[in-house]
Amino acid sequence: MKEEAFIKVKEALGNYLYHSLTYTEFEDIADYELLTETEGLILISGFNREADSRHYHWAALSPEKVIEATKEDHNFYLEFIPEEWVDTFTQAGYIVRDKFRDYTKPDLSDITNEHSHAEFLKVDESHKAAEVTMSCKGQSRGFTGQTQEWIVEWLTKTEDIVHKAVVLDRNEEKEIIGVCFTGVYGVNSQKGPVAWIREIAVNPRYQNKGIGRRLIRQALSYCKSHGAVRAFLAADECNVNAIYLYKSLGFQPAADTQIDIMRE
Incomplete structure (x- = not known):
């Protein structure tokens, strides 16, 4: 085109x-x-x-x-x-592929300096991060995982999202088991810059152990250190466990939704 x-x-x-x-x-x-x-x-x-x-x-x-x-x-x-x-x-x-709702956290006053203990993904381990996201494919309606190529672009491509990063967690064998894609946008907004939780994935074998909560808080802390004063993410309405987590972290649902459909 x-x-x-x-x-x-x-x-x-x-x-x-x-x-x-x-x-x-x-x-x-x-x-x-x-x-x-x-x-x-x-x-x-x-x-x-x-x-x-x-x-x-x-x-x-x-x-x-x-x-x-x-x-x-x-x-x-x-x-x-x-x-x-x-x-x-x-x-x-046609069938509904997903129904996303926006969630916002109006301030980050409860977020401390947790990113100082975080580890951040390097480009040469992008394939391992991709494997984690793919291990969660289909767990939430509309979640397809990410390819290594997409992750490399996320880490290296310049666009409106600044300070892009991937916070990660490892197991005792030093294998990557959890990732949280984050960055900051709206740097010129009168309301202040926004921390974006773009995507989070934890290997199913390690879920329900508090890893997702820790990764999100570290991502918010990282973005706060780069000027973010509020936060945003989106979740499918069927992803009940994730929504419970987001609300417990102070994210509030918006009224409108994004509906995507597909034909198989």
Whole structure:
């Protein structure tokens, strides 16, 4: 997809009732293909490496427009489906892939200097961190794990998220058994910079031992040391155990959700 076409699509989004492109930059979908651009529908297709799946971005006046354009296709997903459209999609054979809710922690006053005891992932162990995330694949609806390539990019690529890091935990054999991806964004926000808990994974054999809690607190401490004054994460509504943990750490749920659907 050419950048000129992407800019044109962005400019036209106001003509559609809903769309999935609010947070999308050209770099995110530079290798995607613009399939359809009509009065009632925009459809952009590509392969999402993080999800390890084909992926559609869309803008539409009705769910029927999207269904008609994708009804012969399989093994893909679509993001940011409005709540009132979900029944129409499920009746057409699509299923809910995940339903994410934002959680915010309004201040970090209870977070101490715990990052001073933390260990941080180095690039040369990215493959071991990837194995930990893959060991949790499917434990939560929509969680697909991360590849070594994605983790290397997380540690090395410059973007709006600054001070990116992966806090890790090891067992007695020095094997990596837990990881927490974190970073800081909103550095110019009037409310102050935000600590982002991007993702956390603990090898299933070591879960329910307090490792996840420790990793999150160390990640928040690390971000606080880099100026963060509040925190953000997202969780699928079915991930009950994780939500209990997040709430116990002071994260508060938002009202809105992000619904993603897929067709197998």
